[in-house]
Amino acid sequence: MKKILERIxxxxxxxxxxxxIVTLIVLSFNLSKSRAxxxxxxxxxxxxxxxxxxxxxxxxxxxxIAVLATIFSTIIGTITCIAMIGLSPxxxxxxxxxxxxxxxxxxxxxxxxxxxxxxxxHIGSGFMTILLxxxxxxxxxxMLSVMPRIKNMNFYVYEAALDLGATPFYAFRKTILxxxxxxxxxxxxxxxxxSLDDFIITYxxxxxxxxxxxxxxxxxxxxxxxxxxxxxxxxxxxxxLTLLLINSGASDNIIKEKK
Amino acid sequence: xxxxxxxxxxxxxxxxxxxxxxxxxxxxxxxxxVTLLGPSGCGKTTTLRIxxxxxxxxxxxxxxxxxDITRLAPNKRQLNTVFQKYALFTNxxxxxxxxxxxxxxxxxxxxxxxxISYALKLVNLEGYETxxxxxxxxxxxxxxxxxxxxxxxxxxxxxxxxxxxxxxxxRQDMQYELKRLxxxxxxxxxxxxxxxxxxxxxxxxxxxxxxxxxxQEGTPEQIYNEPENAFVADxxxxxxxxxxxxxxxxxxxxxGTRFACVDKGFGxxxxxxxxxxxxxxxxxxPGEGSMDGVVTGLTFKGVHYEMDVEAGGFEWLVHSTRLxxxxxxxxxxxxxxxxxxxxxxxxxxxxxISETV
Numbered sequence: 001m002k003k004i005l006e007r008i009x010x011x012x013x014x015x016x017x018x019x020x021i022v023t024l025i026v027l028s029f030n031l032s033k034s035r036a037x038x039x040x041x042x043x044x045x046x047x048x049x050x051x052x053x054x055x056x057x058x059x060x061x062x063x064x065i066a067v068l069a070t071i072f073s074t075i076i077g078t079i080t081c082i083a084m085i086g087l088s089p090x091x092x093x094x095x096x097x098x099x100x101x102x103x104x105x106x107x108x109x110x111x112x113x114x115x116x117x118x119x120x121x122h123i124g125s126g127f128m129t130i131l132l133x134x135x136x137x138x139x140x141x142x143m144l145s146v147m148p149r150i151k152n153m154n155f156y157v158y159e160a161a162l163d164l165g166a167t168p169f170y171a172f173r174k175t176i177l178x179x180x181x182x183x184x185x186x187x188x189x190x191x192x193x194x195s196l197d198d199f200i201i202t203y204x205x206x207x208x209x210x211x212x213x214x215x216x217x218x219x220x221x222x223x224x225x226x227x228x229x230x231x232x233x234x235x236x237x238x239x240x241l242t243l244l245l246i247n248s249g250a251s252d253n254i255i256k257e258k259k
Numbered sequence: 260x261x262x263x264x265x266x267x268x269x270x271x272x273x274x275x276x277x278x279x280x281x282x283x284x285x286x287x288x289x290x291x292x293v294t295l296l297g298p299s300g301c302g303k304t305t306t307l308r309i310x311x312x313x314x315x316x317x318x319x320x321x322x323x324x325x326x327d328i329t330r331l332a333p334n335k336r337q338l339n340t341v342f343q344k345y346a347l348f349t350n351x352x353x354x355x356x357x358x359x360x361x362x363x364x365x366x367x368x369x370x371x372x373x374x375i376s377y378a379l380k381l382v383n384l385e386g387y388e389t390x391x392x393x394x395x396x397x398x399x400x401x402x403x404x405x406x407x408x409x410x411x412x413x414x415x416x417x418x419x420x421x422x423x424x425x426x427x428x429x430r431q432d433m434q435y436e437l438k439r440l441x442x443x444x445x446x447x448x449x450x451x452x453x454x455x456x457x458x459x460x461x462x463x464x465x466x467x468x469x470x471x472x473x474x475q476e477g478t479p480e481q482i483y484n485e486p487e488n489a490f491v492a493d494x495x496x497x498x499x500x501x502x503x504x505x506x507x508x509x510x511x512x513x514x515g516t517r518f519a520c521v522d523k524g525f526g527x528x529x530x531x532x533x534x535x536x537x538x539x540x541x542x543x544x545p546g547e548g549s550m551d552g553v554v555t556g557l558t559f560k561g562v563h564y565e566m567d568v569e570a571g572g573f574e575w576l577v578h579s580t581r582l583x584x585x586x587x588x589x590x591x592x593x594x595x596x597x598x599x600x601x602x603x604x605x606x607x608x609x610x611x612i613s614e615t616v
Contacts, residue, residue, distance in 0.1 A: 157346045160342055160347075160348075164360035164407070164408075168334075171334075175348060
């Protein structure tokens, strides 16, 4: 009896969480434009979506920003973590606290303050400003997943490599880097996901005439929502979900390896 | 006279405001088993790390085979280290671990293969080539760490408390194994430990350290039987250390009773410290020894009994295979050659040392 109640409870929670998304995905295959009536199955909206130039260019923008932001933030975040090895635990926690602020801070505040900063520095808005903003808010996520590996690292291994004749760089590549790698990969996936689905910060830093998928959807919605947008949102959801699954699958594997 | 391989000359090292080594000088001879022994924080590991090149001394020089290597990087030194926590490369198998140093030196494949099987045979782990380090027990991992170090044919092997994480039985087995390895390889071992029994069992030469100073150097017998100060006496096994007065040569007054001894040259009526090992105290029926007392405590220790005897206002620690019940009246006897007389610390440094005892 208790078990059945548990199942029902879990079911209700999942229903609340996923009902909106399921509705969206179902409607993206609905032949009828109406949101209340099922008019039969179609892939029309997806086809229309992919032939839409505005969408294609927004997709390109989103992907190139996400990829570049991931690369830069992963490198900067990882290097920062490595540099923090030598610091005292006190200073380390201060720096971790400071770098976590953009993560805790309301997106809208981060967005507006970045916009003001870019204006103040006369950095032209568009691709560059969005990229810089994304790198900024991605770095804490990279550090968040790399730092625990630094904390658990056995540095005698690095010294052992030096002791056996390795140059400092070779020793780093053979000992510290492989240890960090799972954290780095998971941080990069996290950064990519965050960058892909960000709207608020992008909206404030993009300026006019430059659209990413999320800002494009927002503009479309203002004009009256079209079923293509359901299709687009469904795709974004599936991509982000897949990334998250890969990420948690990867960290599960690491846990298994440890055992 | 054996050849000096490593000499440390006036080494000082501080971490922040903490002075870890103060003007330390030490010579290590070729083909010897030298143990740096002392409590944690005495500077023994720092000394080892300076020899290995992982720390640079603030002052002083490290001479290796006639060459100044004070500032030479660890990867350029002709010595290898076995670390406290094994420090195996967990992403490589055993063969790759052992081959690490040889591959860097660009040795041919066949040579590396021979070396791996030779080293595994030496540490009794034949056939372990393809295992991963995580699948090995602590003792096995430590032996792989040793194998990984010795294939590089170092002139000196540095060992930083390598048996610290192992259980007692395994530790004792490994002590004999290390001694055998040392004989077989014919190289110098510099061993760091806080375990006095380990040091006494394995070493040719023991360096007792405390608070950044060398307290005493010598063979295990010298260190145990003739400790130079109260710290060494107390650290190397249990002992009764009693502040006494040297009446004249070969006569010392301990707790108001005069004992014959064999030491000379301390002067007349000078304060001294007397060290008496608990196994050197004999318990006789009352009146038959030098000082009467009463047994106040008794513990069974396996190979012997440990008894506390109250005599002359001092609680004597006595080890004996013969049991004396609590409350029994006894008399204490110590043979003259079992009284070890030491100077009372005079300088400030020595004072600092004795305060921690």
